[in-house]
Amino acid sequence: MPVIVAKKAGSCTAAGCGGRVLKGEYVEYSAATGTRHLECAGADQGMRPNLKAGTCRCGAAAAPREGSLVLKETTRGGRFVKRWLVLCRRCSGLPTSS
Structure with a gap:
């Protein structure tokens, strides 16, 4: 997954996380999995x-x-x-x- 800078705040889509993603934070993103913290990249898919x-x-x-x-x-x-x-x-x- 590509690493991007979050343009707006949201929540992590990894199963078991659901934590806040802050604007300006480095995150991994793909259309299939959504926005995730870098440390949550390998986690199972949570719910969007x-x-x-x-x-x-x-x-x-x-x-x-x-x-x-x-x-x-x-x-x-x-x-x-x-x-x-x-x-x-x-x-x-x-x-x-x-």
């Missing part, structure tokens, strides 16, 4: 936050900043295709607020 409203695979509506995203990679017509799928809180295993 869902920043836009969408529909989960179970049919439930997922509001912005609820649930998570999963990258699905397939080949279609000889071309490599990446799609982000929205998972609601129930399907992603995140705690529900009730």
Whole structure:
């Protein structure tokens, strides 16, 4: 993964970390894994936050900043295709607020 300087603050997508990434911090980034601290580069993939409203695979509506995203990679017509799928809180295993 390429090492870049974070242009904005966010969170680390590595499983077990979830810590804050600060603006100006050196991080590793790729479209598939997101932003990670340099020390978290070899960790398993955690969950990426869902920043836009969408529909989960179970049919439930997922509001912005609820649930998570999963990258699905397939080949279609000889071309490599990446799609982000929205998972609601129930399907992603995140705690529900009730």
